[in-house]
Amino acid sequence: MRILTGIQPSGKLHIGNYFGAIKPAVELQSQGDAYIFIANYHAMTTVQDGALLKGMTTDVALDYLACGIDPEKTALYRQSELPEVQELAWMLSTLCPMGLLERCHSYKDKMAKGFSPSHGLFAYPVLMAADILAVQGEVVPVGKDQKQHVEVTRDLATKFNNTYGEVFTIPEPSIRENVAVVPGIDGQKMSKSYDNTIEIFMEGKPLKKRVMKIVTDSKEMEDPKDPESDNVFALYKLLATEAEQADLAERYRAGGLGYGHAKTELLNKINEHFAPMREKRAELVNDMDYVEDVLKKGAVKASVLARETLQKARQAVGLE
Ligand code: ADP
Ligand code: TRP
Numbered sequence: 001m002r003i004l005t006g007i008q009p010s011g012k013l014h015i016g017n018y019f020g021a022i023k024p025a026v027e028l029q030s031q032g033d034a035y036i037f038i039a040n041y042h043a044m045t046t047v048q049d050g051a052l053l054k055g056m057t058t059d060v061a062l063d064y065l066a067c068g069i070d071p072e073k074t075a076l077y078r079q080s081e082l083p084e085v086q087e088l089a090w091m092l093s094t095l096c097p098m099g100l101l102e103r104c105h106s107y108k109d110k111m112a113k114g115f116s117p118s119h120g121l122f123a124y125p126v127l128m129a130a131d132i133l134a135v136q137g138e139v140v141p142v143g144k145d146q147k148q149h150v151e152v153t154r155d156l157a158t159k160f161n162n163t164y165g166e167v168f169t170i171p172e173p174s175i176r177e178n179v180a181v182v183p184g185i186d187g188q189k190m191s192k193s194y195d196n197t198i199e200i201f202m203e204g205k206p207l208k209k210r211v212m213k214i215v216t217d218s219k220e221m222e223d224p225k226d227p228e229s230d231n232v233f234a235l236y237k238l239l240a241t242e243a244e245q246a247d248l249a250e251r252y253r254a255g256g257l258g259y260g261h262a263k264t265e266l267l268n269k270i271n272e273h274f275a276p277m278r279e280k281r282a283e284l285v286n287d288m289d290y291v292e293d294v295l296k297k298g299a300v301k302a303s304v305l306a307r308e309t310l311q312k313a314r315q316a317v318g319l320e
Contacts, residue, residue: 001032004137004171006039006079006128009047009056013063014197015270016182016190019238020143024176026068028141034074035135035302036064041079041086042128045121061291063201066281077298082134084306089123089130091313092156095163096126100155105148129153133168134306141174164316167309182238185214187231198235200274201281211267212260221258232262239269 005028007021028034038060040053047053057078069076079085101107104125111117128149132140133156140150150173157168181189184196191197198210214231227233227249237245248265251257284291314320 002035002136002138003028003032003141003174004035004037004132004135004139005141006037006042006131007060007064008039009043009053009060011056011192012197012199013201014184014190014192014199015235015238016184016197018067018200019182020176020179022064022067024141024179025064025074029070029073032139035077035137035298036069036074037077037079037082037131037298037302039079039131042124045118045124058288058291061295062281062284065284065291065294066201066277068277071294071297075298075301077295077302079131081295081299082302082306084303084310085127085130085134087310088134088306088313089127091317092129092133092160093123093126095159096152096156100152101125104152106145125149125152126156129156132171133157134309135302136169136305136309137171138169139174140171141176143176143179147173147175160313160316164313167312167316180238183231183234185210185231187215198270200270201278203271203278207270208267211263211270214263214266216259219259222255224255225252225257225259227252230259230262232259232266236262236266236269239266239273 005025007025010017013022025036038057040057043053043056047056061076064076065071101122107117107122107124110121115121125148128146129152132150132153140153142150150171154170157170161168161170184190184194185198186194186196188194188196198207202210214235216230216232217225219225230252233248233252236248240248248262252262311320
């Protein structure tokens, strides 16, 4: 089974990204032939600073490798190393009704927020379809927000096959339904847009400051507390064993445990959980040749498939 997904470079990684996207990607590696690419063409719809885009792209590679993506199992590559994707995007765009793109939620949401859309933003789902179809991904793991884009991919692949003959495998989305929304330090969804994140590669004092800022109610130390309605506990749950969770919950309910103490326990858990990844990342930063090599090898592997697909598609449409 060929599993393929793309990730947009998205700035400093936080605990929400880790549990929502990275951990599932790491788990996926053992379930099939995995391809993960860094969607730097897509990122150009929002990042318009060359040095920044370049840095953000390698940062994603560093982050994912540090968090457990194994290049022996996963082909990790930059989207831009597969120029075939652009050619395929053109072919698909000639079959894509405007109305299909006008109905896409992510585009409509951005419009509603007052963005003046570029053609690139409008055509984003066509490029995404090309990413998937060029490598003939069979299963596409994505968050709920991307489901519609995979459906557009299926529509375009079917339309192409009906028009020109069977060229594309129709991909299936695999939606990460059971991933909980991780709360930020203010209790809303953790998101870099809300400045409420806890970054996983943050350490020492700045990290401690961040954890100590988590919003709680104003109960006194001796008061019994409800673990289920508390942000500190919600984060602790992600990182602790069942026995540790039960133990802390009991101390919440008994009273006598201050939120400061609970935060310190959470901080210890964060440090414990992410320490090996921080170490790995620090090693990788000192060995960027290795990281480049991983990305090149991933691109070579994906390119073989993309070239094969494009050959078939070019013949089918009459370019060859
Ligand atoms: P942000 O909201 O910080 O901008 P992104 O939208 O770039 O994050 O999300 C990147 C990935 O991380 C997506 O797959 C998304 O589903 C996941 N993710 C982001 N925030 C959370 C969260 N608070 N809880 C669970 N998953 C999250
Ligand atoms: N649009 C996806 C996101 O924002 C990233 C992406 C680009 C992608 N191309 C893809 C995901 C192809 C899956 C398959 O998260």
